Amino acid sequence: MTALKVQNLAKTFATKKTLFRRSQGGVRAVCPVSFSVESGETLGVVGESGCGKSTLARMLVGLLEPSEGTIEINGKALDNADPAEFGKLIQYVFQDPNSSLNPRKNIRQIMESPLKRLHKMPRAERDARIREIFDSVNLREEFLERYPHEFSGGQAQRIGIARALAADPQIIILDEPVSALDVSVQAQVLNLLARLKAEFGLTYLFITHDLAVVEAVSDRIMVLYFGSVVEVGKAEKIFASPRHPYTKLLADSAPVVGRPLTAPEQKGTELPDPLNPPPGCAFAGRCPRATEHCRTIEPVLQSMGEDQFAACHHPIEAREG
Amino acid sequence: MMAFLKLLFRNRLAAMGAVVLSIIVLLVLLTPFLPLHDPDVTATADRFKRPFTDGHLLGTDHLGRDLLSRLLWGTRLSLAVGFAAAVIAAFIGSAIGITAGYFGGRIDNIFMRGVDMLMAFPYILLALAIVAALGPGLMNALIAVAAVNIPFFARNIRGITVGLAGREFIDAARLAGMGHTRIIVTELLPNVLPVIIIAMSTTVGWMILETAGLSFLGLGSQPPQADLGSMLGEARSALISHPHTSIVPGIMIFLIVMSINLLGDGVRDALDPRLRSGALSRPLPTTLVSRKQPVPDATDDLLAIQQLETQFHVGKRIYKAVGGVSLAVRPGECLGIIGESGSGKSVTALSVMGLVASPPGVITGGAVRFQGEDLVGASYETLRRKRGDRVAYIFQDPLSTLHPLYKIGDQLAEAIRSHHKLSRADARSRAIQLLKDVRIPNAESRVDDFPHEMSGGMRQRVGIAMALANDPDVIIADEPTTALDVTVQAQILSLLDDLRRDRGLAIIFITHDFGVVAQLCDRMAVMYAGRIVEEGPTDSVLRHPLHPYSKRLIECVPELGQGRRKLAAIPGLPPVVDDLPPGCAFAPRCPKAQSTCREGDVGLDRAGRRAVRCLYPEETLEVAAS
Numbered sequence: 001m002t003a004l005k006v007q008n009l010a011k012t013f014a015t016k017k018t019l020f021r022r023s024q025g026g027v028r029a030v031c032p033v034s035f036s037v038e039s040g041e042t043l044g045v046v047g048e049s050g051c052g053k054s055t056l057a058r059m060l061v062g063l064l065e066p067s068e069g070t071i072e073i074n075g076k077a078l079d080n081a082d083p084a085e086f087g088k089l090i091q092y093v094f095q096d097p098n099s100s101l102n103p104r105k106n107i108r109q110i111m112e113s114p115l116k117r118l119h120k121m122p123r124a125e126r127d128a129r130i131r132e133i134f135d136s137v138n139l140r141e142e143f144l145e146r147y148p149h150e151f152s153g154g155q156a157q158r159i160g161i162a163r164a165l166a167a168d169p170q171i172i173i174l175d176e177p178v179s180a181l182d183v184s185v186q187a188q189v190l191n192l193l194a195r196l197k198a199e200f201g202l203t204y205l206f207i208t209h210d211l212a213v214v215e216a217v218s219d220r221i222m223v224l225y226f227g228s229v230v231e232v233g234k235a236e237k238i239f240a241s242p243r244h245p246y247t248k249l250l251a252d253s254a255p256v257v258g259r260p261l262t263a264p265e266q267k268g269t270e271l272p273d274p275l276n277p278p279p280g281c282a283f284a285g286r287c288p289r290a291t292e293h294c295r296t297i298e299p300v301l302q303s304m305g306e307d308q309f310a311a312c313h314h315p316i317e318a319r320e321g
Numbered sequence: 322m323m324a325f326l327k328l329l330f331r332n333r334l335a336a337m338g339a340v341v342l343s344i345i346v347l348l349v350l351l352t353p354f355l356p357l358h359d360p361d362v363t364a365t366a367d368r369f370k371r372p373f374t375d376g377h378l379l380g381t382d383h384l385g386r387d388l389l390s391r392l393l394w395g396t397r398l399s400l401a402v403g404f405a406a407a408v409i410a411a412f413i414g415s416a417i418g419i420t421a422g423y424f425g426g427r428i429d430n431i432f433m434r435g436v437d438m439l440m441a442f443p444y445i446l447l448a449l450a451i452v453a454a455l456g457p458g459l460m461n462a463l464i465a466v467a468a469v470n471i472p473f474f475a476r477n478i479r480g481i482t483v484g485l486a487g488r489e490f491i492d493a494a495r496l497a498g499m500g501h502t503r504i505i506v507t508e509l510l511p512n513v514l515p516v517i518i519i520a521m522s523t524t525v526g527w528m529i530l531e532t533a534g535l536s537f538l539g540l541g542s543q544p545p546q547a548d549l550g551s552m553l554g555e556a557r558s559a560l561i562s563h564p565h566t567s568i569v570p571g572i573m574i575f576l577i578v579m580s581i582n583l584l585g586d587g588v589r590d591a592l593d594p595r596l597r598s599g600a601l602s603r604p605l606p607t608t609l610v611s612r613k614q615p616v617p618d619a620t621d622d623l624l625a626i627q628q629l630e631t632q633f634h635v636g637k638r639i640y641k642a643v644g645g646v647s648l649a650v651r652p653g654e655c656l657g658i659i660g661e662s663g664s665g666k667s668v669t670a671l672s673v674m675g676l677v678a679s680p681p682g683v684i685t686g687g688a689v690r691f692q693g694e695d696l697v698g699a700s701y702e703t704l705r706r707k708r709g710d711r712v713a714y715i716f717q718d719p720l721s722t723l724h725p726l727y728k729i730g731d732q733l734a735e736a737i738r739s740h741h742k743l744s745r746a747d748a749r750s751r752a753i754q755l756l757k758d759v760r761i762p763n764a765e766s767r768v769d770d771f772p773h774e775m776s777g778g779m780r781q782r783v784g785i786a787m788a789l790a791n792d793p794d795v796i797i798a799d800e801p802t803t804a805l806d807v808t809v810q811a812q813i814l815s816l817l818d819d820l821r822r823d824r825g826l827a828i829i830f831i832t833h834d835f836g837v838v839a840q841l842c843d844r845m846a847v848m849y850a851g852r853i854v855e856e857g858p859t860d861s862v863l864r865h866p867l868h869p870y871s872k873r874l875i876e877c878v879p880e881l882g883q884g885r886r887k888l889a890a891i892p893g894l895p896p897v898v899d900d901l902p903p904g905c906a907f908a909p910r911c912p913k914a915q916s917t918c919r920e921g922d923v924g925l926d927r928a929g930r931r932a933v934r935c936l937y938p939e940e941t942l943e944v945a946a947s
């Protein structure tokens with residue numbers, strides 16, 4: 001069953017109006033993207049800073065109103081951007097665990113609000129539910145009376161996950177949930193997320209810039225570049241045999257033990273200017289395979305065989321095996 | 322709360338203000354119960370009696386009314402009006418500020434432009450206009466004073482709210498189903514409240530003065546009712562002949578306003594988190610040194626850190642951030658230091674050039690030798706000459722290390738000219754050459770860019786160019802690529818690698834990423850809780866880690882190309898360095914720990930190029946070293 005279906009979702013931020021000039025055009029943060037996530041699946045979303053992954057995530061939970069496109073959850077369209085409406089179906093785990101907890105509220109107050117507001121649960125039931133959730137994320141009950149600044153990053157992130165779980169959603173958007181954590185703690189949180197998913201039958205959208213992490217946790221991976229999806233495919237294949245040159249560049253750039261240091265890209269390249277996007281493929285300026293065709297016509301996502309899709313006029317040939 | 326009061330009363334002036342103010346408030350509260358004359362009964366026979374005449378402690382005024390009684394009743398009224406005006410102004414102003422800051426956009430624009438208009442009038446003119454429209458009277462004076470002070474609160478609170486409204490916990494509250502009103506009241510307000518209180522405590526005095534001013538002009542309290550302003554106004558005509566009638570209320574106004582302002586400043590200092598964390602105490606130019614043990618002897622390494630101990634002394638607590646670290650680099654060598662946050666790797670790096678902030682940092686032992694010369698305890702001038710010239714740093718976030726208001730070319734030129742006598746033109750051409758060295762395209766035009774005009778990767782190249790500016794012998798790079806994207810990171814790493822091969826630079830590279838260490842560094846050291854737990858050639862350590870911590874840390878990190886899997890995790894948390902367990906710091910998290918691990922200090926055993934601090938290493942040291 002399809003848990004989340006997104007069609008032509010796009011976001012354009014209006015540029016600031018000045019006193020004498022009307023705003024002209026805007027910044028394309030997310031070009032129309034379409035994808036779907038199956039129930040129980042983890043879809044990894046990777047991309048570098050400025051590629052629109054956080055904007056996409058915020059639209060999916062209703063924190064930002066999309067400029068165009070539709071979001072369907074379990075076949076039901078969500079057309080008004082009311083976070084409370086989204087909250088029961090889809091929840092969000094933030095990157096910075098400390099800034100996502102109100103410093104002036106204790107953990108019980110933080111945990112209670114989704115139960116009170118979204119599910120109208122009476123007090124006794126709330127206490128039981130919080131106890132149950134805390135148990136499943138390995139947090140002790142006495143933490144409930146404490147305040148956020150008393151917790152380490154790993155504990156605070158587990159509280160953030162517990163809060164998302166309290167809303168009893170089907171889908172959780174994880175926006176860089178471990179990038180602020182130390183490596184030894186990162187593995188604890190990733191394993192916890194995997195266990196919770198099995199326990200509660202959750203569907204994850206896992207956003208990160210860390211290729212190794214996304215490969216370790218995802219079923220499928222979607223690669224974003226400059227607001228568009230450039231490649232989608234199975235986690236175990238996409239970095240091993242990338243079809244889009246950008247995916248290959250990412251995979252080659254990741255530092256791996258035992259691989260000699262080479263700069264996969266010699267030129268001092270920068271991302272294209274979002275205020276003045278180039279025509280055609282946004283990656284053409286950095287791409288060794290680019291031709292005149294790429295600089296004029298924007299490629300669309302096409303099947304590259306076996307669940308792999310890439311938006312490229314000159315895809316890299318599939319590797320054998 | 323107790324901590325707040327303690328902090329407040331450590332400020333002598335604030336304590337004095339508090340004492341004076343509480344005496345006045347107590348007197349004023351007791352006024353109805355004191356055996357005083359009626360303040361409004363006139364007795365023209367007794368007019369202008371001097372102070373300390375019997376029956377009238379402070380004398381009488383021009384109508385023979387008892388001054389003490391009028392003073393206390395008047396103060397009571399003035400304080401009440403001033404305080405009420407402050408509360409009203411704070412309430413309305415904060416409501417406007419929070420609403421404008423939270424919603425932003427058009428609402429913000431309309432509200433704040435309205436406030437700007439209110440501010441455009443001189444306040445006394447505005448107050449006069451309001452009173453003129455409403456008619457004289459104490460109540461109307463109160464309204465005028467409150468209205469005049471609304472903009473101050475609105476602007477202050479809006480600024481704070483805009484910062485808070487972008488924080489993630491507000492988004493989280495929306496996802497938890499809260500409406501706008503509830504978010505403002507339960508999420509924003511508790512965070513803004515301290516600022517409102519600070520703003521109030523610093524303006525109450527001002528508002529009492531303004532009310533007194535209006536009363537003085539006859540627009541506030543009406544005769545025969547006494548308040549401090551009208552008392553002054555009535556006494557004006559007798560200022561020369563009978564000065565005591567104006568001196569008495571004058572001193573009272575002075576005492577009230579002074580004590581409130583002193584107390585208000587104290588409250589602000591005690592509540593403001595920036596001031597509380599000691600931002601006002603400027604750090605010394607070099608780290609404090611207090612070494613008890615003898616200084617280790619010189620070696621022939623280029624840069625040698627010897628038994629370095631750096632601590633942070635915060636109140637009664639002592640954080641042993643670095644607990645006896647020894648490291649050395651030779652020319653052309655790259656040494657990686659790996660560790661989690663709080664392992665002391667950055668403090669070790671900053672200690673080299675005495676850059677740890679003091680207070681609270683203190684170097685309590687060991688030495689740092691650059692070409693044999695001990696830098697710990699060296700004079701500021703010696704250190705200043707070496708900083709950036711012989712030993713240079715590259716930091717994690719180039720946006721916060723480059724000055725936002727100067728062109729990058731000027732900043733590079735300054736870095737060169739502070740160490741070498743060079744003409745402006747020569748420094749500029751050297752800056753362009755440096756930008757070319759770090760492979761910035763169009764160096765001639767980009768030299769005039771400001772930091773914000775460059776991408777993160779380009780800025781970090783400028784950071785590297787600045788480190789290279791004086792051809793240093795050692796570069797200390799503290800997580801220089803952590804904030805960068807992977808494709809940019811790969812470029813920066815290969816640049817650093819080329820530079821050290823071409824120029825024979827020694828690099829100390831601090832990171833938490835094994836992949837980066839493996840690709841760049843010849844040797845590596847693993848740090849845990851302020852000490853080195855393992856050291857050796859990179860390949861050897863990564864392939865045969867000896868310390869259980871290194872082994873488990875390597876297993877924790879997912880590596881590209883292994884597909885979906887369960888990760889190995891280390892249970893528990895790293896220890897806090899103000900309360901280290903005896904023996905091995907890793908023992909509480911170590912599956913192999915024995916009771917002997919928790920007793921006595923565990924030494925760093927060395928064999929060949931490998932070293933490990935463990936009683937039960939994963940492999941024997943001698944086997945791994947061979």
